[in-house]
Amino acid sequence: MSEKLFKIISKVMNVDFNDLNDESNPSTIPNWTSFNGYVLLYELETNFNVKFSIDEAMDVKNIADIKRHLKNHGVILND
Amino acid sequence: MDNEESLSKYILDSEKLEISNFSKKIKIAFLSSFTINGLSESLKVKCSKKQISCNTYVSGYNQYNQEILDNKSKLYSFSPDITFLILDTRSIFGNLFHFPYSVTDSERENFVNEKITEIINLINTFNDISKSKLVITNLSLPHYSPHGIAETKTNYSFHDAIIDFNKKLKEKILNINSVYVFDFFKFIIKYGENNVFNFQNYLFGDIKISLDYIPYLANELIPYVISFLGLTKKCIVVDLDNTLWGGIVGEDGFNGIRLGPQPPGNAFIEFQKYLKALSQRGILLAINSKNNFDDAIQVIREHPSMILKESDFSCIKINWNNKASNMSEISDELNIGLESFVFFDDDPVNRELIKENMPEITTPDLPHDPSLYSEVIQSLHDFSTFQITSEDTQRGQMYLEEKQRSKSQNSSHDISEFLKTLELEVEIKKTNSFTIPRISQLTLKTNQFNLTTKRYQEKQIQKFSENKNILINCAQIKDKFGDNGITGVFIVEKINSVEWLLDTFLLSCRVMGREAEKAMLYYIIKQAKKNNIKKLKAKFIPTPKNKPIEDFLSNSQFYEENGFWIYDLEKPFNIPEFLTLKEE
Numbered sequence: 101m102s103e104k105l106f107k108i109i110s111k112v113m114n115v116d117f118n119d120l121n122d123e124s125n126p127s128t129i130p131n132w133t134s135f136n137g138y139v140l141l142y143e144l145e146t147n148f149n150v151k152f153s154i155d156e157a158m159d160v161k162n163i164a165d166i167k168r169h170l171k172n173h174g175v176i177l178n179d
Numbered sequence: 180m181d182n183e184e185s186l187s188k189y190i191l192d193s194e195k196l197e198i199s200n201f202s203k204k205i206k207i208a209f210l211s212s213f214t215i216n217g218l219s220e221s222l223k224v225k226c227s228k229k230q231i232s233c234n235t236y237v238s239g240y241n242q243y244n245q246e247i248l249d250n251k252s253k254l255y256s257f258s259p260d261i262t263f264l265i266l267d268t269r270s271i272f273g274n275l276f277h278f279p280y281s282v283t284d285s286e287r288e289n290f291v292n293e294k295i296t297e298i299i300n301l302i303n304t305f306n307d308i309s310k311s312k313l314v315i316t317n318l319s320l321p322h323y324s325p326h327g328i329a330e331t332k333t334n335y336s337f338h339d340a341i342i343d344f345n346k347k348l349k350e351k352i353l354n355i356n357s358v359y360v361f362d363f364f365k366f367i368i369k370y371g372e373n374n375v376f377n378f379q380n381y382l383f384g385d386i387k388i389s390l391d392y393i394p395y396l397a398n399e400l401i402p403y404v405i406s407f408l409g410l411t412k413k414c415i416v417v418d419l420d421n422t423l424w425g426g427i428v429g430e431d432g433f434n435g436i437r438l439g440p441q442p443p444g445n446a447f448i449e450f451q452k453y454l455k456a457l458s459q460r461g462i463l464l465a466i467n468s469k470n471n472f473d474d475a476i477q478v479i480r481e482h483p484s485m486i487l488k489e490s491d492f493s494c495i496k497i498n499w500n501n502k503a504s505n506m507s508e509i510s511d512e513l514n515i516g517l518e519s520f521v522f523f524d525d526d527p528v529n530r531e532l533i534k535e536n537m538p539e540i541t542t543p544d545l546p547h548d549p550s551l552y553s554e555v556i557q558s559l560h561d562f563s564t565f566q567i568t569s570e571d572t573q574r575g576q577m578y579l580e581e582k583q584r585s586k587s588q589n590s591s592h593d594i595s596e597f598l599k600t601l602e603l604e605v606e607i608k609k610t611n612s613f614t615i616p617r618i619s620q621l622t623l624k625t626n627q628f629n630l631t632t633k634r635y636q637e638k639q640i641q642k643f644s645e646n647k648n649i650l651i652n653c654a655q656i657k658d659k660f661g662d663n664g665i666t667g668v669f670i671v672e673k674i675n676s677v678e679w680l681l682d683t684f685l686l687s688c689r690v691m692g693r694e695a696e697k698a699m700l701y702y703i704i705k706q707a708k709k710n711n712i713k714k715l716k717a718k719f720i721p722t723p724k725n726k727p728i729e730d731f732l733s734n735s736q737f738y739e740e741n742g743f744w745i746y747d748l749e750k751p752f753n754i755p756e757f758l759t760l761k762e763e
Contacts, residue, residue, distance in 0.1 A: 111187065111191065112187045112190075112191075114191055114194060134384065135214070135216040135217075135384065136190075138380070138383060138384055138386070138390070139186060139187050139190065139217070139390060140187075142186075142187075142390045142391070143185065143187050146185070146391075154379055154382060154383060157379070157383055158383075
């Protein structure tokens with residue numbers, strides 16, 4: 101499932117899949133603007149059938165944070 | 180709901196677009212009172228699917244006042260063709276959105292009036308500085324009110340104030356040239372407030388249209404692009420069996436086809452009503468059907484549930500010929516280019532034939548379910564015009580009259596005999612608020628009898644009409660069969676004290692071949708002589724479509740000199756006796 105997550109991020113941020121890791125964040129991904137960050141969360145909600153709270157949305161600073169919140173919503177990511 | 184791609188797909192696709200690829204180009208600016216990221220990307224991608232290069236400018240967040248008031252702003256240096264000003268109820272109402280009842284009803288009304296004045300002032304400033312068309316949104320009506328169910332028992336309530344705002348905005352803008360209201364209120368009705376507005380989106384990023392609905396909003400803006408570029412379709416060509424009625428008349432018989440008040444026959448009635456409404460606003464209808472003529476025409480003439488009558492169709496082809504050759508004939512008879520047609524046929528083989536042979540024609544795929552037919556046409560967005568002119572609403576009638584003329588022409592032995600019987604009358608009219616939109620429309624849409632094919636928006640026509648060095652008129656053309664309305668335009672530049680130049684000279688295809696152009700030219704020559712002009716100059720700019728006018732200048736005694744065509748005003752010019760020229 102991590103692969104699915106990374107594929108979505110790679111698509112939304114227009115960045116090579118292999119360049120992504122848990123530490124990737126707005127400073128390492130040029131396209132990760134605040135608006136694209138929101139588009140990303142929206143895509144994740146649609147694809148994983150979850151709904152992030154505004155606290156969770158505000159808390160996302162890197163990919164590891166996204167994984168943590170997805171897991172809290174019961175999404176199983178096989179790392 | 181028609182399916183849409185996700186916003187992220189549009190954003191990605193827009194980055195890959197080579198926007199200068201297409202010959203049709205448009206520049207669009209977006210101003211807004213909230214975050215509308217993704218809208219310009221969605222519109223660009225949608226335009227590219229229609230072979231249109233769309234270049235956009237998006238102003239800073241909530242910067243619309245500054246952009247409009249500063250005549251050196253980036254908005255003006257971008258020089259857009261269309262500017263969208265997208266407003267929302269929360270921004271306009273400010274504190275009154277949450278606390279509308281902290282003030283009295285008359286204060287609420289004053290507030291609305293002040294806001295309208297502010298916006299109209301802004302629009303006027305924009306209009307003074309920019310040539311762009313301006314499209315401003317009205318306000319959506321939130322279901323929320325602090326008064327709850329008592330809202331409807333409240334004098335000049337919060338909701339009344341919003342509705343009043345929209346009404347006043349429309350009234351004020353109705354007669355301002357080049358400014359239009361986009362009905363955002365209706366957009367929310369179409370998709371629903373609970374879908375389009377999302378509190379998280381709003382609180383997180385002041386995003387007042389949730390991300391998945393931004394591509395839908397872009398769809399609604401496409402008609403402005405189509406209309407601006409003069410790409411509006413003129414005619415829908417329909418099949419009959421399983422398109423205007425259910426079943427096959429040749430097999431099921433007059434009584435066996437499905438057309439009537441009960442389902443599934445009522446789906447076809449619904450679709451026919453939709454087509455009829457389109458024809459009433461100027462879209463022509465034609466039939467292209469493989470059938471025995473007698474079987475099919477009997478249904479059209481006699482079936483009690485037929486909504487569309489024979490007289491609603493400007494051209495009827497019911498035969499066993501190949502549908503592509505029928506299409507060519509329809510195009511010739513109506514004198515309309517293939518790119519102005521939509522072909523509507525339930526049979527995928529026929530659709531493929533047309534797509535293959537006539538790619539210029541819009542040929543939408545049809546669902547199996549006829550109850551969805553109207554939606555297919557609606558989703559094309561191809562019939563929109565900024566304004567409906569009286570010529571639009573009478574077009575179907577005019578084409579019918581044209582049919583009678585052709586019949587009459589066939590019965591006359593030669594063309595001059597025929598023209599004599601027409602009792603043609605050409606009235607030269609001045610520019611005013613009624614004729615300016617039509618003059619602009621004619622310059623945008625006329626391809627064939629058009630000397631220079633220069634396209635002018637309303638604002639430009641307005642400027643010409645105020646310029647004393649420009650002679651601009653239009654011609655209303657009538658004959659014994661009826662009134663064709665304003666169907667001719669000329670624009671003459673008074674270059675100096677001895678020379679005038681024909682900038683634009685055109686006739687709608689509807690009135691070609693009747694020598695009305697001679698009356699228009701006669702009028703210009705008369706005016707030039709009055710002003711002691713010696714030479715009337717002209718240029719013919721050839722295009723793939725304006726062959727019908729290529730011999731006009733040489734046939735009218737113009738001679739070639741230094742790249743121009745010249746008419747020597749010493750020479751006499753007469754108009755044929757059968758023409759009556761009137762001047763307003």
